Amino acid sequence: MAKKRVQGPNQPSNIHDVAARAGVAISSISRVLSGHPDVSESMRLKVEKAAAELGYEPDFLAQSLRRGATKTVGFIIRDISNPFFGVIAQYCEKELRKFGYSMFLMISDEDTQTEAENITQLRRRRVDGLIASLVSEDAPHLKESLEKLKCPVVLLDRELPGFAASAVIGNHHQGVQDAVADLIKRGHTRIAFISGSTKVYTTRDRLKGFKAAFKAANLPVPNDLIALNKFDADYGQWETLRMFSLASPPTALITGSVGSTSGALRALKSLKLTPGKNIALVAIDEWPMFDVYGGDLSSVYRNPEVIGREAAKVLLETLAGGKARKVVVDTKYIARGTSSGGLAKKRG
Amino acid sequence: MAKKRVQGPNQPSNIHDVAARAGVAISSISRVLSGHPDVSESMRLKVEKAAAELGYEPDFLAQSLRRGATKTVGFIIRDISNPFFGVIAQYCEKELRKFGYSMFLMISDEDTQTEAENITQLRRRRVDGLIASLVSEDAPHLKESLEKLKCPVVLLDRELPGFAASAVIGNHHQGVQDAVADLIKRGHTRIAFISGSTKVYTTRDRLKGFKAAFKAANLPVPNDLIALNKFDADYGQWETLRMFSLASPPTALITGSVGSTSGALRALKSLKLTPGKNIALVAIDEWPMFDVYGGDLSSVYRNPEVIGREAAKVLLETLAGGKARKVVVDTKYIARGTSSGGLAKKRG
DNA sequence: CCCTTTACTGGAAACGTTTCTAATTTAAGT
DNA sequence: ACTTAAATTAGAAACGTTTCCAGTAAAGGG
Numbered sequence: 001m002a003k004k005r006v007q008g009p010n011q012p013s014n015i016h017d018v019a020a021r022a023g024v025a026i027s028s029i030s031r032v033l034s035g036h037p038d039v040s041e042s043m044r045l046k047v048e049k050a051a052a053e054l055g056y057e058p059d060f061l062a063q064s065l066r067r068g069a070t071k072t073v074g075f076i077i078r079d080i081s082n083p084f085f086g087v088i089a090q091y092c093e094k095e096l097r098k099f100g101y102s103m104f105l106m107i108s109d110e111d112t113q114t115e116a117e118n119i120t121q122l123r124r125r126r127v128d129g130l131i132a133s134l135v136s137e138d139a140p141h142l143k144e145s146l147e148k149l150k151c152p153v154v155l156l157d158r159e160l161p162g163f164a165a166s167a168v169i170g171n172h173h174q175g176v177q178d179a180v181a182d183l184i185k186r187g188h189t190r191i192a193f194i195s196g197s198t199k200v201y202t203t204r205d206r207l208k209g210f211k212a213a214f215k216a217a218n219l220p221v222p223n224d225l226i227a228l229n230k231f232d233a234d235y236g237q238w239e240t241l242r243m244f245s246l247a248s249p250p251t252a253l254i255t256g257s258v259g260s261t262s263g264a265l266r267a268l269k270s271l272k273l274t275p276g277k278n279i280a281l282v283a284i285d286e287w288p289m290f291d292v293y294g295g296d297l298s299s300v301y302r303n304p305e306v307i308g309r310e311a312a313k314v315l316l317e318t319l320a321g322g323k324a325r326k327v328v329v330d331t332k333y334i335a336r337g338t339s340s341g342g343l344a345k346k347r348g
Numbered sequence: 349m350a351k352k353r354v355q356g357p358n359q360p361s362n363i364h365d366v367a368a369r370a371g372v373a374i375s376s377i378s379r380v381l382s383g384h385p386d387v388s389e390s391m392r393l394k395v396e397k398a399a400a401e402l403g404y405e406p407d408f409l410a411q412s413l414r415r416g417a418t419k420t421v422g423f424i425i426r427d428i429s430n431p432f433f434g435v436i437a438q439y440c441e442k443e444l445r446k447f448g449y450s451m452f453l454m455i456s457d458e459d460t461q462t463e464a465e466n467i468t469q470l471r472r473r474r475v476d477g478l479i480a481s482l483v484s485e486d487a488p489h490l491k492e493s494l495e496k497l498k499c500p501v502v503l504l505d506r507e508l509p510g511f512a513a514s515a516v517i518g519n520h521h522q523g524v525q526d527a528v529a530d531l532i533k534r535g536h537t538r539i540a541f542i543s544g545s546t547k548v549y550t551t552r553d554r555l556k557g558f559k560a561a562f563k564a565a566n567l568p569v570p571n572d573l574i575a576l577n578k579f580d581a582d583y584g585q586w587e588t589l590r591m592f593s594l595a596s597p598p599t600a601l602i603t604g605s606v607g608s609t610s611g612a613l614r615a616l617k618s619l620k621l622t623p624g625k626n627i628a629l630v631a632i633d634e635w636p637m638f639d640v641y642g643g644d645l646s647s648v649y650r651n652p653e654v655i656g657r658e659a660a661k662v663l664l665e666t667l668a669g670g671k672a673r674k675v676v677v678d679t680k681y682i683a684r685g686t687s688s689g690g691l692a693k694k695r696g
Numbered sequence: 697c698c699c700t701t702t703a704c705t706g707g708a709a710a711c712g713t714t715t716c717t718a719a720t721t722t723a724a725g726t
Numbered sequence: 727a728c729t730t731a732a733a734t735t736a737g738a739a740a741c742g743t744t745t746c747c748a749g750t751a752a753a754g755g756g
Contacts, residue, residue, distance in 0.1 A: 062712035
C-alpha cells in the first residue's frame with residue numbers, strides 16, 4: 001500500500017497538492033507557473049486559483065536540482081569589515097536582486113586556504129556564477145579550481161592569464177601617477193608607497209603609475225620606500241614606522257587601501273606627525289563619510305558602487321549567454337589638504 | 349531503450365558512477381560517505397577508493413532536497429557598508445563555518461519591504477536557521493512570516509513578544525546610563541540623544557538608561573532633545589543641525605549608531621563646533637580603527653566579534669535540538685576627550 | 697546440523713520539481 | 727463527414743541523493 005503524503009494543517013503544500021486541488025496533472029501546474037506558452041486560458045485560471053488558495057510556493061531546491069540552475073551567485077570577498085568592500089557587495093547584491101538572483105557571500109579573510117574552501121563550497125552548492133576578489137593571483141591550484149566551477153566568473157581587479165574570466169578592473173595607474181606627479185611638482189622626491197602584494201593586479205598597476213611619474217619627471221624611483229606586501233593596517237603601520245627610522249625618511253606617503261591608510265595614520269599619530277603639515281599623505285580608496293573621517297585627506301578615488309554594479313552586470317550578461325569581457329573603472333586623484341606638508345622648508 | 353548518462357571527459361561524476369566503479373549499490377556509497385555505522389571495512393575501502401579516483405563530490409542540492417536540511421543559515425543584515433555590522437557578520441560566519449554551515453547573507457537596506465522579500469527568499473531556499481537584525485519590530489506581518497519559516501531564529505537586539513526566538517541583545521541601558529550620568533556630573537543638563545526608532549529594542553533600552561540617569565540626578569529629562577527615528581547619517585546630521593538652531597541648544601550629544609555619529613560629526617563640523625571643546629559627544633558603538641578615526645571620541649562600547657560569535661553559537665545550539673534562549677552582551681561607557689567641552693564656562 | 701540472531705548489502709521508494717513524449721482534444725480544410 | 731494539423735494536456739522519466747525494507751551471508755547456540 002502506497003504511503004500517501006498527508007497534507008498537515010499548515011504544512012507547506014507541494015505541486016501534487018495543487019494538481020489534486022485543480023484536478024489537473026502536475027506537469028500542467030509547472031507549465032502555468034513557469035510561464036510556458038502552451039497553456040490554455042482556462043487551465044491558467046484553474047491552476048492559479050488552486051495555487052493561490054493553497055499558498056503554494058515552488059521548492060527552490062527541487063527546481064534548482066531539476067533545472068540545473070540555482071539562481072545564485074557566489075561572491076567571495078576578502079574582508080567584509082572593510083566598508084569599501086561592503087559597499088561593493090551591497091551594490092552588487094542590489095543589482096543581482098533585480099534580476100532574480102541571490103548572492104551567496106563568502107569571506108576569505110585574506111587567506112588563500114579559506115579562499116580555496118570557499119570556492120569548493122560554492123561549486124558544491126552549484127552557484128550559477130561567481131564574483132570574486134581574490135587574495136592572490138598565484139594561490140595554489142587557483143586556476144584549476146575556478147575552471148572546475150564551470151560557470152562564469154568575474155574577477156575584481158585580478159588577472160589570471162589563460163583563464164577566460166570577465167573582470168572589473170580599476171585604472172589604478174592613472175590615479176596614482178597623477179598623485180605622484182602632483183607630489184613631485186610640489187617638490188617631493190622621497191615618496192613612499194605602501195600597499196599589498198604585487199601578486200595582485202591592483203598593486204602592479206599602481207606601481208606602474210608610481211614609476212611612470214618618476215620617470216616623467218626624470219627622477220630616480222625611491223625603491224627603498226616601496227613596501228608591497230599586505231593590504232592590512234598592521235602592515236601599513238609597521239612599514240610607516242620603519243620608513244621613518246631610515247636615515248632619509250619619506251616626505252610624502254601613498255597608502256594603497258583603507259587598511260594601509262589606517263595603519264599609516266596610526267603610525268603617524270604615534271610619531272607626532274600631522275598629515276598636511278609635516279608629512280604629505282595620499283590615500284588610495286575612500287570610504288563612507290570620508291569627508292568626516294578622512295580629515296582633509298587627498299585620495300585616489302574609485303567608486304565602489306560602480307564596481308559592485310558593473311560586476312553584477314557583466315556576470316548577468318555572461319549568464320545570459322554573452323561573452324566574457326573586461327570593464328575598466330577609472331580612478332581619480334583628488335588633491336586635498338594632505339597633499340601639502342612634509343617638505344624641508346616647512347619643517348620644524 | 350534507456351538513455352544512459354554518458355560520463356563525459358571531465359564531467360563531474362555522480363553517485364552512480366562511483367557505484368559502478370566500485371561494483372556495489374548506490375546505497376552503499378551513500379552509507380560509506382555519510383558515515384553510517386553499518387558498513388564493513390572492505391566496503392569502506394572499495395568505496396573510498398572509487399570515490400577518490402573519480403574525484404566524486406556529492407551534490408549539495410540533491411542532498412539537501414532529500415535530507416530536508418541545507419546546512420545553510422540565513423543572515424539578514426540592515427546595512428553591510430557599516431563596518432560594525434560587517435564585523436558581526438564576519439565573526440558569525442567564521443563560527444558557523446567551523447560547524448559546516450554556510451551563511452546566506454541578505455541585505456535589507458533599512459527597508460521593511462526588502463526585509464520581507466529577504467525572509468521569503470530564505471524560506472524558499474530552505475535555510476536551516478536565521479539570524480537577523482530587523483529593521484523594525486512592527487513591520488507588517490513580520491511575526492507571521494518568521495513563523496512560516498519554521499526554523500530556529502536568532503534576533504539581534506530585537507524582541508518580538510509571543511514569538512519564540514533566541515536573541516542576542518545588548519545591555520544598552522547600562523552604557524548609556526553611565527555615559528549620561530558622567531555628563532551630568534560634569535555639569536551638563538542639555539544633553540541630546542539622537543538614535544533610531546523606538547520600534548526597535550535597542551533604542552527603547554537606551555532611552556531607559558538615558559532617562560534613568562536624569563532621574564537619578566533628580567533632573568528633568570530634556571524631551572526636546574530626544575530625536576529617535578532613524579539610524580542613518582542623514583538623520584543624525586539633520587537633527588543635530590535642528591537642535592543647534594533651538595533657543596536653548598544642547599551642550600552634549602549622544603549618538604546611537606555609527607551612522608548617527610557620522611551625521612552628527614558632519615553637522616558639528618559645518619557648525620564649526622569641535623567635540624571635546626565647545627560640545628561634548630559620546631558615540632554609541634565603535635568601529636574598526638576607532639582610535640584613528642574616532643579622534644578622541646568617548647563611546648558606549650559593545651564588542652561586535654562577541655555579538656557575531658554568540659549569535660552563531662546560540663543558533664547552532666538550537667539546531668542541535670536545544671531550546672531558544674537569550675544572550676545578553678554588555679555595553680561599556682568609555683570616557684575619552686570628547687566627554688569634556690560644551691559647557692558655558694568654557695564657551696567662546 | 698538446524699535455527700536464530702547479527703551484520704551487512706542491494707533494490708526501490710522517496711524528496712519536489714521540470715521536461716520529454718505521447719495522447720487527446722479542438723480547429724481547419726476539403 | 728473525414729482527414730490533417732495545431733493546440734493542449736497527461737504521464738512518466740529524469741535530476742542526484744538518502745533511507746526504508748527486505749534479503750543474503752555469516753556467526754552463534756543448542
